[in-house]
Amino acid sequence: MSTATSAIDLAAPPGSGPRVFIRRLRNGDEVAHLITLVFAAAILLITSVMVYELWVRSSLTRSKFGLGFFFSSVWDPVAEQFGAAPFIYGTLVTSLLALAIAVPLGLAAAIFLAELAPRKLSDVIAFLIDLLAAVPSVIYGLLGIFIIVPVMRTVIGPFLKGTLGHVPVVGPLFQGPNYGVGFLTASIVLAIMIVPFIISVSREVLLTVPREQREAALSLGATRWEATWKVVVPWARPGVMGSVFLALARALGETMAVTMVIGNSPKIAASLFAPGYSIAAVIANEFAEASGDAHRSALMELGLVLFLITFILNGCARLLIVATERGGGRPS
Amino acid sequence: MSKLRLAWRKSLNGVMLTLTGVAAFAVVAVLFVILGYLIWNGGTSLNLAFFTQLPRGEGETGGGMANAIVGSLKLLFLAAVIGLPVGLLAGVYLAEFGGKTFAFITRYTTDLLNGAPSIVIGLFAFSVAVLPVKHFSVMAGGVALGVMVIPITVRSTEEFLRAIPNSLREGAMALGANKWKTIATVIIPAASGGIITGMLLSLARVAGETAPLIFTAFGNQYSNTGWSQPIASLPVMIYTYALGPYDDWHRQAWAAGLVLLALVLIANIGCRLILNRKGSARSI
Amino acid sequence: MASAAQSKSVTKFAPHVRAAEVSSAASAKEAALRFQISDLNFFYGPKQAVFGLNLKIPANKVTALIGPSGCGKSTFLRTLNRMNETIRNTRVAGEILLDGQSIHGMDVVGLRRRVGMVFQRPNPFPKSIYDNVAYGLRINGYKGRLDDLVEHSLKRAALWEEVKDYLHKSAFALSGGQQQRLCIARALAVDPEVLLLDEPCSALDPVTTAKIEELMFQLKDSCTMAIVTHNMQQAARASDFTAFMLDGKLIEHSETPKLFTTPTDPRTEAYITGRFG
Numbered sequence: 001m002s003t004a005t006s007a008i009d010l011a012a013p014p015g016s017g018p019r020v021f022i023r024r025l026r027n028g029d030e031v032a033h034l035i036t037l038v039f040a041a042a043i044l045l046i047t048s049v050m051v052y053e054l055w056v057r058s059s060l061t062r063s064k065f066g067l068g069f070f071f072s073s074v075w076d077p078v079a080e081q082f083g084a085a086p087f088i089y090g091t092l093v094t095s096l097l098a099l100a101i102a103v104p105l106g107l108a109a110a111i112f113l114a115e116l117a118p119r120k121l122s123d124v125i126a127f128l129i130d131l132l133a134a135v136p137s138v139i140y141g142l143l144g145i146f147i148i149v150p151v152m153r154t155v156i157g158p159f160l161k162g163t164l165g166h167v168p169v170v171g172p173l174f175q176g177p178n179y180g181v182g183f184l185t186a187s188i189v190l191a192i193m194i195v196p197f198i199i200s201v202s203r204e205v206l207l208t209v210p211r212e213q214r215e216a217a218l219s220l221g222a223t224r225w226e227a228t229w230k231v232v233v234p235w236a237r238p239g240v241m242g243s244v245f246l247a248l249a250r251a252l253g254e255t256m257a258v259t260m261v262i263g264n265s266p267k268i269a270a271s272l273f274a275p276g277y278s279i280a281a282v283i284a285n286e287f288a289e290a291s292g293d294a295h296r297s298a299l300m301e302l303g304l305v306l307f308l309i310t311f312i313l314n315g316c317a318r319l320l321i322v323a324t325e326r327g328g329g330r331p332s
Numbered sequence: 333m334s335k336l337r338l339a340w341r342k343s344l345n346g347v348m349l350t351l352t353g354v355a356a357f358a359v360v361a362v363l364f365v366i367l368g369y370l371i372w373n374g375g376t377s378l379n380l381a382f383f384t385q386l387p388r389g390e391g392e393t394g395g396g397m398a399n400a401i402v403g404s405l406k407l408l409f410l411a412a413v414i415g416l417p418v419g420l421l422a423g424v425y426l427a428e429f430g431g432k433t434f435a436f437i438t439r440y441t442t443d444l445l446n447g448a449p450s451i452v453i454g455l456f457a458f459s460v461a462v463l464p465v466k467h468f469s470v471m472a473g474g475v476a477l478g479v480m481v482i483p484i485t486v487r488s489t490e491e492f493l494r495a496i497p498n499s500l501r502e503g504a505m506a507l508g509a510n511k512w513k514t515i516a517t518v519i520i521p522a523a524s525g526g527i528i529t530g531m532l533l534s535l536a537r538v539a540g541e542t543a544p545l546i547f548t549a550f551g552n553q554y555s556n557t558g559w560s561q562p563i564a565s566l567p568v569m570i571y572t573y574a575l576g577p578y579d580d581w582h583r584q585a586w587a588a589g590l591v592l593l594a595l596v597l598i599a600n601i602g603c604r605l606i607l608n609r610k611g612s613a614r615s616i
Numbered sequence: 617m618a619s620a621a622q623s624k625s626v627t628k629f630a631p632h633v634r635a636a637e638v639s640s641a642a643s644a645k646e647a648a649l650r651f652q653i654s655d656l657n658f659f660y661g662p663k664q665a666v667f668g669l670n671l672k673i674p675a676n677k678v679t680a681l682i683g684p685s686g687c688g689k690s691t692f693l694r695t696l697n698r699m700n701e702t703i704r705n706t707r708v709a710g711e712i713l714l715d716g717q718s719i720h721g722m723d724v725v726g727l728r729r730r731v732g733m734v735f736q737r738p739n740p741f742p743k744s745i746y747d748n749v750a751y752g753l754r755i756n757g758y759k760g761r762l763d764d765l766v767e768h769s770l771k772r773a774a775l776w777e778e779v780k781d782y783l784h785k786s787a788f789a790l791s792g793g794q795q796q797r798l799c800i801a802r803a804l805a806v807d808p809e810v811l812l813l814d815e816p817c818s819a820l821d822p823v824t825t826a827k828i829e830e831l832m833f834q835l836k837d838s839c840t841m842a843i844v845t846h847n848m849q850q851a852a853r854a855s856d857f858t859a860f861m862l863d864g865k866l867i868e869h870s871e872t873p874k875l876f877t878t879p880t881d882p883r884t885e886a887y888i889t890g891r892f893g
Binding site: 028029031032033035036037039040041042043044046047049050053054057105106108109111112113116117125127128129130131132134135136137138139140141142143145146147192195196199223224225226229249252253254255256260280283284287288299300303306307310311313314318 | 570
């Protein structure tokens with residue numbers, strides 16, 4: 001994203017003050033400047049109002065629960081007790097697990113597209129992957145409910161239970177009843193949804209690595225893979241990290257597909273097969289029929305939290321991507 | 333260098349490179365799986381009734397999603413009316429007029445808005461368009477979607493305007509055109525292809541959004557005229573029907589999913605092909 | 617001061633120069649003046665690019681501006697139609713009179729209609745040939761028979777015969793040389809009194825260049841021209857007066873034959889004999 005100023009700009013005529021301003025207004029250029037500026041300012045207005053509304057409408061629960069809101073795991077709209085812990089837990093677990101699945105997969109595919117595939121094939125596949133990124137969330141949800149959930153219940157679940165369920169440290173993750181919906185299913189669906197972003201950004205970033213780097217490694221006798229993994233990817237590391245942050249931000253805010261397969265149960269559980277909840281999912285499910293101001297305020301507060309987290313992540317992501325474009329990572 | 337070590341490195345090379353290829357094709361395969369399932373499950377349910385009839389009551393079979401289709405169109409229309417002018421003019425501001433600091437703030441805020449989860453934007457639309465009048469409405473849904481259209485349009489408009497070389501601006505000004513005339517009669521027409529496809533892509537993007545509509549436009553079993561009542565939309569119907577207990581509902585959810593995906597994909601393929609031919613960068 | 621050696625080296629560049637032309641210097645002084653520039657100073661931000669320039673540009677003649685890269689000739693040219701105002705942080709000091717009237721006091725849009733410009737790289741609009749030529753007319757609110765004016769401008773630019781059956785084709789379908797002539801036609805359409813040409817042939821081949829120089833010769837009667845050029849042969853061939861600039865200052869200005877055969881300033885001589893720049 002370039003931050004250069006506009007290419008051509010009229011130098012400001014001399015003088016200032018309201019009379020000069022009115023006179024200047026007769027000049028068509030100044031009018032155009034003013035009009036476009038107003039619309040640009042509208043964006044600022046909308047965003048400010050958005051943050052303001054989120055802040056104000058969550059004031060009830062913010063003042064009532066304070067920081068305890070984030071640590072309590074009681075979510076009882078009837079008794080007006082609200083704790084965000086289960087949702088934060090669910091959001092984090094599903095997003096991080098989705099990343100764990102999507103990043104290796106996405107990076108591998110990006111490497112293939114940037115380094116190995118002939119340019120034309122790479123472009124075609126990249127095009128198709130961009131289409132994947134355009135598929136609406138609710139359709140991934142459809143897939144999730146009718147394909148992945150049954151498969152999880154009948155195939156993957158029992159398989160994992162049988163194998164990893166008995167392994168000492170990770171065992172508890174794969175034990176317990178398995179209905180098909182739950183953290184793992186949601187993570188898988190999320191992973192499928194965020195993989196296109198990782199591939200698309202990583203591929204672009206890898207393509208900007210100067211070919212001299214690759215050639216230097218190869219001329220020293222490295223295999224194709226070694227040159228890629230040990231030289232090219234480290235060079236692009238900031239950008240790849242940026243794509244990961246972007247994907248994470250996406251995953252955190254993803255609503256529909258998650259809500260359709262996570263089980264919608266506001267509980268923290270160790271097992272990945274257990275049903276859970278995410279911040280976005282609970283807002284989607286409960287907001288329309290929220291019982292009372294406190295309930296709504298709690299949900300608004302969750303929305304505010306979600307907004308802030310994605311804001312920070314997106315900011316970091318952009319900085320990292322720009323860092324690669326600027327000068328290439330220096331492999332540590 | 334021992335022969336064994338070399339052999340190991342070579343086989344590792346082969347394995348890893350093959351894996352990357354597998355990964356790439358696996359991801360692409362997902363697209364075809366999605367399409368395949370949708371066509372398989374939804375194709376059979378696509379009939380005239382789907383497009384023309386209203387949903388039947390709970391448990392009854394048959395009926396269609398005419399109201400949802402009309403609803404989605406209405407919402408898209410509102411989103412376009414609200415979001416496209418703001419996006420276009422703000423993009424013009426950033427590309428042609430922007431002063432250093434204000435342009436920076438605007439760009440930053442636009443990115444902020446772009447990254448906001450759609451459900452949060454739904455909360456915003458609820459606050460400003462539902463709460464004051466105490467009921468759900470098409471208008472509120474339109475506001476939510478319109479706000480989402482803005483950042484995408486701003487970005488693509490600015491990008492395409494900047495891509496027009498300065499020599500054109502100078503040529504027009506040397507003939508006596510002042511700045512706004514230059515922009516209106518030369519620059520925007522020159523960038524119009526890209527700008528319009530950018531707008532279409534942004535509409536295609538919000539056409540599939542569900543989350544912000546759940547508590548703004550809400551949903552409606554019936555068709556209605558006017559803008560101040562709740563309204564059904566394709567994505568929300570898919571969501572509701574998919575989670576419902578009836579097989580017939582599931583069947584219709586697949587059909588609706590097929591229709592929605594077909595529209596979104598056609599718009600995307602068309603626009604991206606045009607943009608690629610112009611040789612410009614994508615802006616997702 | 618012409619020495620035998622000097623004349624020999626100079627005539628390498630200006631084979632058409634004849635001794636007789638050198639003596640027609642006197643008549644130039646009486647010719648009407650289109651532009652009078654007094655004590656012009658120009659700044660890009662804090663950096664000064666033009667220093668105390670004084671120049672008179674005679675009407676209905678071609679004045680060439682030569683000098684090494686970066687000497688300020690393009691910058692100077694662009695002050696004449698106030699195009700530098702489109703760049704941020706620039707400042708002009710000094711007086712520029714067009715037909716006796718200060719150009720800074722008049723409406724800039726009107727100025728640019730009277731003083732047209734042709735740029736280094738052809739920059740036709742992504743419109744049809746017809747619409748390109750008609751553009752200046754349309755935005756200046758001309759209400760008349762556009763067809764006739766478009767045809768007239770294209771004829772003046774020696775492009776009519778080549779494009780008359782394709783007026784609605786895109787301007788980009790033309791070759792580089794044709795596009796540049798289209799830009800000339802576009803500039804001529806609004807009937808300017810002056811035409812400023814900023815290295816118009818630098819991106820073109822010699823044949824097209826010759827065509828454009830021929831064009832300039834024919835346009836002289838109706839139009840005053842100032843041309844910035846890197847090509848000294850072109851300056852010698854196509855102009856009546858030449859001004860040599862160096863480091864933002866005007867070093868020498870006189871009739872073209874005189875400047876190329878008997879330059880007064882040693883720096884001028886060094887430049888035209890190719891010792892630098």
